Amino acid sequence: MLGRTANDLFWLSRYIERAENMARLIEAGYRLGLVPANTPGDHNDWRSTLESSACAAGYMEKYETVNTRDVINFLMFDTDNPSSIASCLATARRNGRAQRTALTTEMWESLNGSYLEFQTIEPKTIGSAALLSRLDWVKERSAAYRGALLNTILRNDTFYFSQLGTFLERADNTARILDVKYYVLLPRPEMVGGGVDNVQWGTILRSVSAHRSYRWVYKESFKPWRIAEYLILNKSMPRSLIASAIEIDQALDGLSTLYSGTPPPCRSIADEMLSVLESGRINEIFQSGLHEFLQAFIQRNSRLGAAIAADYHFNG
Amino acid sequence: MGSAFDEMNGFGEGIRAPYSQVAEWLGTQHLGALEEKRIEAETLFRRHGITFAVYGDSETTERLIPFDIVPRIISAAEWRRLSAGIEQRVRALNAFMHDVYHRQEILRAKRIPEDLVIQNSAFVPEMIGVDPVLGVYSHIIGIDLVRTGEGEFYVLEDNTRTPSGVSYMLENRETMMHMFPDLFALNRVAPVETYPDNLLKTLISVAPRNLDREPVIALLTPGLYNSAYFEHSFLADQMGIELVEGQDLVVLDGVLNMKTTQGLQRIDVLYRRIDDDFLDPLTFNSDSVLGVPGLFDVYRSGRVTIVNAPGGGIADDKAIYSYIPEIIDFYLGESPLIGNVPTRNCRKQDDLKYVLEHLPELVVKEVHGSGGYGMLVGPASTKEQIEIFRKKLVQNPANYIAQPTLALSTCPSFVEQGIAPRHVDLRPFVLSGDRIRLVPGGLTRVALKKGSLVVNSSQGGGTKDTWVLQD
Numbered sequence: 055m056l057g058r059t060a061n062d063l064f065w066l067s068r069y070i071e072r073a074e075n076m077a078r079l080i081e082a083g084y085r086l087g088l089v090p091a092n093t094p095g096d097h098n099d100w101r102s103t104l105e106s107s108a109c110a111a112g113y114m115e116k117y118e119t120v121n122t123r124d125v126i127n128f129l130m131f132d133t134d135n136p137s138s139i140a141s142c143l144a145t146a147r148r149n150g151r152a153q154r155t156a157l158t159t160e161m162w163e164s165l166n167g168s169y170l171e172f173q174t175i176e177p178k179t180i181g182s183a184a185l186l187s188r189l190d191w192v193k194e195r196s197a198a199y200r201g202a203l204l205n206t207i208l209r210n211d212t213f214y215f216s217q218l219g220t221f222l223e224r225a226d227n228t229a230r231i232l233d234v235k236y237y238v239l240l241p242r243p244e245m246v247g248g249g250v251d252n253v254q255w256g257t258i259l260r261s262v263s264a265h266r267s268y269r270w271v272y273k274e275s276f277k278p279w280r281i282a283e284y285l286i287l288n289k290s291m292p293r294s295l296i297a298s299a300i301e302i303d304q305a306l307d308g309l310s311t312l313y314s315g316t317p318p319p320c321r322s323i324a325d326e327m328l329s330v331l332e333s334g335r336i337n338e339i340f341q342s343g344l345h346e347f348l349q350a351f352i353q354r355n356s357r358l359g360a361a362i363a364a365d366y367h368f369n370g
Numbered sequence: 371m372g373s374a375f376d377e378m379n380g381f382g383e384g385i386r387a388p389y390s391q392v393a394e395w396l397g398t399q400h401l402g403a404l405e406e407k408r409i410e411a412e413t414l415f416r417r418h419g420i421t422f423a424v425y426g427d428s429e430t431t432e433r434l435i436p437f438d439i440v441p442r443i444i445s446a447a448e449w450r451r452l453s454a455g456i457e458q459r460v461r462a463l464n465a466f467m468h469d470v471y472h473r474q475e476i477l478r479a480k481r482i483p484e485d486l487v488i489q490n491s492a493f494v495p496e497m498i499g500v501d502p503v504l505g506v507y508s509h510i511i512g513i514d515l516v517r518t519g520e521g522e523f524y525v526l527e528d529n530t531r532t533p534s535g536v537s538y539m540l541e542n543r544e545t546m547m548h549m550f551p552d553l554f555a556l557n558r559v560a561p562v563e564t565y566p567d568n569l570l571k572t573l574i575s576v577a578p579r580n581l582d583r584e585p586v587i588a589l590l591t592p593g594l595y596n597s598a599y600f601e602h603s604f605l606a607d608q609m610g611i612e613l614v615e616g617q618d619l620v621v622l623d624g625v626l627n628m629k630t631t632q633g634l635q636r637i638d639v640l641y642r643r644i645d646d647d648f649l650d651p652l653t654f655n656s657d658s659v660l661g662v663p664g665l666f667d668v669y670r671s672g673r674v675t676i677v678n679a680p681g682g683g684i685a686d687d688k689a690i691y692s693y694i695p696e697i698i699d700f701y702l703g704e705s706p707l708i709g710n711v712p713t714r715n716c717r718k719q720d721d722l723k724y725v726l727e728h729l730p731e732l733v734v735k736e737v738h739g740s741g742g743y744g745m746l747v748g749p750a751s752t753k754e755q756i757e758i759f760r761k762k763l764v765q766n767p768a769n770y771i772a773q774p775t776l777a778l779s780t781c782p783s784f785v786e787q788g789i790a791p792r793h794v795d796l797r798p799f800v801l802s803g804d805r806i807r808l809v810p811g812g813l814t815r816v817a818l819k820k821g822s823l824v825v826n827s828s829q830g831g832g833t834k835d836t837w838v839l840q841d
Contacts, residue, residue: 055630055631058617060631154419154607155606163417170417215631367629370618
């Protein structure tokens with residue numbers, strides 16, 4: 055496979071995953087704004103949505119104030135924002151078009167169909183009702199693409215590089231959501247499980263579609279350390295850091311078997327990432343600092359991405 | 371133009387045999403239902419991403435080539451005659467290319483003016499003495515045919531460089547079978563889907579000799595903003611070969627390599643879909659970023675096969691075109707099975723005089739032009755357009771040829787007014803390697819504007835599925 059093909063497939067998957075994560079973040083942020091317990095006029099929640107999606111700097115360059123209309127427009131439709139849903143779908147489709155031969159018909163048609171339909175949306179027509187159903191649509195389209203990929207693609211390097219893109223992006227996203235909100239999970243003297251905290255905790259879970267599954271797994275009300283444990287260390291939670299690390303490990307395994315020879319340097323970074331999570335205990339993570347732990351994870355994950363690109367000649 | 375031969379109705383003497391089933395079917399179709407089918411076809415094309423970019427558009431918009439749902443039908447007997455004529459022509463064209471880059475017998479024999487070849491900008495001196503595998507220069511040739519009567523076919527143009535359109539031949543058939551399966555039950559239509567397989571066999575057959583492994587083949591595209599990008603990716607996909615860009619290739623240690631996830635891998639056959647000028651900045655256009663520095667040296671040393679060979683443009687030059695009957699006679703000792711359109715070379719003094727006197731009746735083309743750009747269709751032009759063209763012609767007569775305006779045959783087509791006749795041509799795709807391979811069919815292009823004779827997609831032409839019936 056061409057290095058350029060691997061690069062395009064990797065980023066194609068990342069952008070599809072990013073579009074889906076963005077849809078969840080917008081939805082969670084929007085719901086938070088509807089909760090009366092929030093101080094009116096305080097837009098800290100949109101600010102943390104912008105930070106979780108790593109779009110804060112870009113937004114502040116363009117707008118003076120943080121308000122619902124501008125934030126939603128920036129995160130959904132603004133093609134100046136490389137992480138907006140519009141940009142993600144366009145870039146994913148561009149990469150897919152460049153690597154049309156690596157995609158199955160089902161994958162391509164799903165990708166192309168999402169892009170073409172999104173093109174027809176008038177941003178002005180996105181009111182409250184339309185917003186939520188449109189965000190559901192984005193998630194559905196991402197699921198359809200992943201479904202087409204899982205159901206039709208050969209289990210060769212095409213698959214492995216796609217998996218790597220999906221799970222590096224997902225790990226990054228989950229870690230950022232936790233990191234931006236880590237302070238609401240920290241134990242505080244006044245914390246008595248009040249209404250506001252509960253809503254904030256719920257929002258974290260909602261941002262990764264885990265607010266219902268949490269209850270099935272823990273059979274108790276939201277507890278901050280439980281939430282952190284669930285999203286960091288629980289292998290059964292498909293968007294947790296450890297679940298992503300396992301998928302990354304398996305994809306790299308697959309590549310090593312396919313390509314034979316000595317494992318490339320990226321392998322040791324991935325191993326380290328997985329072993330830190332496998333041996334992790336949530337109370338120890340809180341003791342040594344949740345924020346520091348997440349920052350270290352985000353940086354390692356980004357080093358891993360760079361190492362994969364170098365080891366597999368993404369740029370020739 | 372009202373008296374043009376119609377593929378379905380001839381000159382009005384009743385439904386021609388190959389169309390008997392389709393004519394009956396057309397008679398039972400409601401226009402509303404056909405319109406729905408047309409929209410369905412358009413949706414299919416868009417979903418598959420079968421779009422193209424138009425040169426000169428302000429931005430890189432993607433457009434669809436209009437697809438007409440009424441098929442163009444050729445009888446088995448007609449096809450036998452055409453395919454014999456096409457094969458003959460292709461053999462002669464390749465022999466001609468071999469000759470002009472070697473002993474130049476045809477020039478010594480003064481059958482073609484020497485300067486017409488040697489001074490021609492399509493002649494590539496770097497190719498002199500190069501020996502392509504099996505002596506084949508143009509492995510893929512598109513022959514543009516037009517028809518004016520029951521048995522009257524002419525070759526309008528040869529395309530020996532990088533002919534495009536074959537993906538439409540294949541996708542049009544897919545779309546028709548998807549939408550009108552019943553029609554295929556009623557008619558014995560020869561399949562075209564073997565084309566990618568035949569192309570792959572052809573490419574393998576011209577790999578460098580003495581390889582001790584399966585040849586590695588790649589398709590070189592200028593990239594996804596090229597108007598034919600869909601076709602490049604489609605063919606690479608159908609053949610299971612890598613689709614590469616110049617940036618993916620590098621010449622190292624005298625061989626051509628592609629940059630893969632596991633390092634460099636040697637390429638043996640390069641099916642290139644970029645023009646000669648851009649192939650190798652060290653040999654040709656030094657500004658090119660599309661090609662590969664050093665590629666031509668690897669080619670000359672016989673360690674990679676370039677398909678089609680560089681320099682093939684000398685055979686589809688429009689000034690050379692008028693000498694094709696000479697060429698067929700010279701190399702094969704045969705007379706052409708399919709004739710040329712009578713052509714005047716404006717480089718000749720008396721031809722130029724005739725052309726200037728008859729501009730409103732003639733079609734005038736640039737000798738190196740393609741895609742329907744830079745041509746004059748006399749009868750369809752205003753006085754002003756003709757006068758502007760006359761000036762260009764007088765300034766540089768050698769740059770032009772002229773042909774009578776042929777009454778191209780028409781084929782029933784589904785247009786705004788309903789089913790109406792529109793002018794068509796036909797481009798079969800011929801493969802030359804260890805043998806000649808010709809899939810029964812080709813690309814039928816249709817001028818959807820009433821009365822128009824220009825079928826090029828860049829000029830608003832559409833395409834049709836082309837059926838060759840079996841006995």
